[in-house]
Amino acid sequence: MTDIKQENENIPVNYEKLMREIMTIYYIDAKTARQNNKKVAWITSGGPVEPLIAMDIIPVYPENYGAMIGASKMGVDLCKKAEEMGYSSDLCSYARGDISCATVNGGPIGGLPKPDMLVCCNNICGTVLKWYEIQARYFKVPLFIFDTPIVHTEFTPEMKNYVQRQMIEYVQFLENATGRKMDWDRMKDVGKLSVEGQQLWQEVLDTTISRPSPMTAFDAFFFLALIVTLRGTSQTIDFYRGLRDEMRRRVSVGQGAIPHERYRLLWDNLPIWYRLKWLSKEFAKHDACLVADTYTSAWCGSLKYVDENDFIGSAAESYTRIYLNIGVDKMAEIVLSMIDKYGADGIVLHSNRSCKPYSFGQYDIQKIVERERGIPSLIIEADMCDERSFSEAQTQTRIDAFMEMIRTAKGGS
């Protein structure tokens, strides 16, 4: 993105640069936590981070780090290293990357700061359970497992009680690990900030309803980092408010992310981190804009279940009913509603060798979309971090053929 002058302040704001700065400071804080007498908790991407923020514990996300490993093309080397350690090449490439990276002095930013505790919420997958157990043994630190049953159809009162009770145990775990008591007033504030942050992230994503869309899913993949890592902080709110306003400004002047947007697509599953630029060019070549995706919207997708005045009380439901923890029928409903909301002409599904819960059910979702909306769909076989599962020539042919089909369907030449 280019620098833009904001009307009021007359200073250029480059949100990419700003976000990089925020993330750099965040990682410096995390890596110097010990000197500052702060604790570090590693947490899964879908885990309830707000109690950590409220207790001044620095959350660190191995999955966000996995994305960094993928984007910096270190995935293959780290995955190979994990395979040498004895892990299967079928294991998730985030897990392989994180497990092997912990044992070497290297990786992006020179590795993650060592954890004082681990928080594992299985609302995103089952792999995290074993992954975090391995890391708990390796680092010899306590592990809290936050178990969220899959909501195939309904969220039952039994489920609610079960998850709710764990929220209390979770806070007790943090109190034991830090030797401090939870400040419940602070927790309330953090909950409110978290909700506001999620609302703003949704507003950022919703600017793409406009034609042309001011941003693409590739931009969203980048800007996602804050809502994942610093949810519940005022910094996140300020950033997304600014970003939203900037996107709205672009909408008001008709500035599209793709120079001649003709086709609008929906992306499903995690990004192919090491091929973001290439993919973005391939789609842009066809005047196609990836206007939305099921991945980045997962961090604001369960807002309807949150009560901002009773964050902890409602968190059981909002953290259990996230996109990856519901039945395929429900996932398809969300996909259909996104197709309608963002006016998608087609859907691109990344069948991600690493992410089983995300990729499972995609054939069904594809069928449902074709039946209910009659729009073309494309499956790209790849992996989010392990480049060995990606073939450029094959992917290119599939994208080109898919775009030819959409162009014909829409009456283009």
Place this chain on the structure above:
Amino acid sequence: MYTIGIDIGSVTAKGALLSGDTLLGADYCFTGYNAKTAAQKILDRLLEVHGIDQTEISGIVATGYGRNSVPFANRKLTEIMCHAWGARHLHPNVQVVIDIGGQDSKAIILNEGGNVANFIMNDKCAAGTGRFLEVMARALEVDLDEFGALSLKAEQPEKISSLCAVFAESEVVSLIAGGKKRENIIAGIHEAIGSRVSAMASRLGIHPSAPIMMTGGVAKNIGLVNAMEKALGAPIIVSPHAQITGAIGAARLAQSSG
């Protein structure tokens, strides 16, 4: 009006020259190391044999995996679209096209206008591709061109259960070691590919009465076509121009400037 279609596949490069809707000539060569050279060779030969000057050609479309290595093409389109157009050109009623190429296989559903309504390609695996057949031909020490005729002599096709080309090759090696008849092994290989490709094609939802055409060089293998018919439970149309279907489609598409 002359048009040319150039289809640079992973194994073979094909070219077709059309005068209006009439096929004037075709040419082939191995793609080899340099796709650009192969494309140029085909163009030169087509022009020379038919005594046509390049200025008389109104359009050239390149397709296939090497489509971006054809500098003289006016447009580049995927083999999906070109096979669809080529198949319709050869047989106006075709509704489903199955193409088994060197490194992939695909099924295409055509809409009424002959455009691609939907398509599916094999996942990242050599099973069900021409490469699979090449590997097997090597293991069996048989020329690939003889595969079709030999498999027709099979009494009882052997069972090849593995979908992976590497594992299937070791299965074939075991069958050879077990003294099984070559004809039966080849017929078994055809059945394995037939069931793999038909399962993939069926995911598109093929109408039982939809006319199906097989295109691509592999369609010359009568044994495999029979196995595909058996697996799909439907007859398959094969044109004598099967191998150049993509090139013909490309030449047809070259008629419009699009």
